[in-house]
Amino acid sequence: MTTAAPAGSRALPHPARTEIRLESVLHALSDPVRLRVVRELAADGGELPCSHFDLPVTKSTTTHHFRVLRESGVVRQVYRGTAKMNGLRRDDLDALFPGLLDSVLAAARRQADAG
Amino acid sequence: MTTAAPAGSRALPHPARTEIRLESVLHALSDPVRLRVVRELAADGGELPCSHFDLPVTKSTTTHHFRVLRESGVVRQVYRGTAKMNGLRRDDLDALFPGLLDSVLAAARRQADAG
DNA sequence: GCCGTTGTTTGACAGTCGACGTACTACGGT
DNA sequence: ACCGTAGTACGTCGACTGTCAAACAACGGC
Numbered sequence: 001m002t003t004a005a006p007a008g009s010r011a012l013p014h015p016a017r018t019e020i021r022l023e024s025v026l027h028a029l030s031d032p033v034r035l036r037v038v039r040e041l042a043a044d045g046g047e048l049p050c051s052h053f054d055l056p057v058t059k060s061t062t063t064h065h066f067r068v069l070r071e072s073g074v075v076r077q078v079y080r081g082t083a084k085m086n087g088l089r090r091d092d093l094d095a096l097f098p099g100l101l102d103s104v105l106a107a108a109r110r111q112a113d114a115g
Numbered sequence: 116m117t118t119a120a121p122a123g124s125r126a127l128p129h130p131a132r133t134e135i136r137l138e139s140v141l142h143a144l145s146d147p148v149r150l151r152v153v154r155e156l157a158a159d160g161g162e163l164p165c166s167h168f169d170l171p172v173t174k175s176t177t178t179h180h181f182r183v184l185r186e187s188g189v190v191r192q193v194y195r196g197t198a199k200m201n202g203l204r205r206d207d208l209d210a211l212f213p214g215l216l217d218s219v220l221a222a223a224r225r226q227a228d229a230g
Numbered sequence: 231g232c233c234g235t236t237g238t239t240t241g242a243c244a245g246t247c248g249a250c251g252t253a254c255t256a257c258g259g260t
Numbered sequence: 261a262c263c264g265t266a267g268t269a270c271g272t273c274g275a276c277t278g279t280c281a282a283a284c285a286a287c288g289g290c
Contacts, residue, residue, distance in 0.1 A: 010238095010286080022226050023145050026219070030142035031278085051236065061279055063238060068277095082236050082287040097222035099214060104141070107212035111137050125256080125268095146248080166266060176249055178268060183247095197257040197266050232290085239284070246277070255268070260261100 012070065012077050017092045020073035025093070025100075028072035033057060034065050035108055038074060041088045042105050049083040127185065127192050132207045135188035140208070140215075143187035148172060149180050150223055153189060156203045157220050164198040 029035055033055055041048060055062055066086065069075040076087045093101045144150050148170055156163060170177055181201065184190040191202045208216045 018229075022219075022222050023147055023150065026141045027145035030138050030145055032138055033278090035138065049236085057278085058280060059237065060239080060281080064278075066237095079237095079286090084237065097218065097225065099218040100222050103212065103214040103218045104137075107137050107215050110212070114133075148248090164266080172248085173250060174267065175251075175269085179248075181267095194256090194267095199267065233288100234290100235288090236286085237284105238286095240282090242281090243279085244277100245279100247275080248273105249275100250273080251271095253268100253270085256266085258263105258265085260263085 010079050012079075014070060014076060015073045017073075017096065020092060020096055022097060024072040025074055025097070028068050028074050029104055031065065031068075033061075034069055034074075037065065037069065037086075038088065039105060039108055041075065041086060042090075042101075047078075047085040047087040049080075049085055051083065125194050127194075129185060129191060130188045132188075132211065135207060135211055137212060139187040140189055140212070143183050143189050144219055146180065146183075148176075149184055149189075150219075152180065152184065152201075153203065154220060154223055156190065156201060157205075157216075162193075162200040162202040164195075164200055166198065 029038060036055070037053055040053065050062060050066060053062070055065075057065070066075070066077065066084075069086075070077050073089060073092065076089050078085050088101075090101065144153060151170070152168055155168065165177060165181060168177070170180075172180070181190070181192065181199075184201075185192050188204060188207065191204050193200050203216075205216065
């Protein structure tokens with residue numbers, strides 16, 4: 001009754017680089033909570049656990065948002081002990097859509113500053 | 116009986132430049148039909164009537180999509196006789212979010228070519 | 231072995247979205 | 261005055277979204 005994934009390294013499905021769709025990425029980034037997560041990940045540059053983010057939503061909603069980000073190809077998630085680490089898929093996104101992520105991040109920063 | 120707008124020039128509400136929200140723009144661009152419209156508008160550079168677009172949806176759905184694009188600040192719409200002309204708000208978008216529109220368009224082109 | 235921390239799952243719920251058809255309005259020509 | 265073309269408004273429908281609470285699972289340490 002292992003669910004299909006071997007215990008000890010719960011598997012997380014990610015789209016391959018070629019499967020990443022622009023529409024899905026834009027949709028993932030169009031939510032304020034998710035955009036904020038992406039900004040923090042970009043600012044950090046490395047990997048951050050879900051628990052690092054102090055989001056104005058419950059745990060289950062947080063799980064949901066991270067799943068949308070992962071399934072759209074925006075973040076990569078891996079388990080490290082009990083924590084789930086999140087990293088931006090900068091390499092893949094920059095290869096597929098050069099400049100897109102940077103201009104979205106710049107736009108978000110600008111809008112936040114003007115706020 | 117006039118609905119509030121003087122006859123002869125039906126008014127269409129547009130967000131002012133400062134009211135345009137990044138999240139709304141990304142959401143507007145995350146739909147395949149709308150992204151396609153935006154690409155055609157960008158390729159043309161000028162104004163095109165709704166009837167120019169041969170979209171795989173009905174007229175009423177087309178109206179809906181153009182409204183989303185207008186209300187998010189992506190396109191500007193004006194009536195010209197019985198036609199409703201649509202133009203990209205390049206000036207406003209470029210001023211608010213430099214490079215964003217271009218990288219989205221480049222990404223869309225790239226994805227379409229690879230498709 | 232037990233507990234706390236971390237995250238998942240499930241089910242519910244209200245709201246939005248994209249799509250449709252039908253009925254309607256607005257304008258330009260004939 | 262009439263018709264045709266262009267687009268709108270309204271109501272509906274099913275699917276998806278964002279949110280929550282409550283119960284559960286996995287791992288690390290004590």
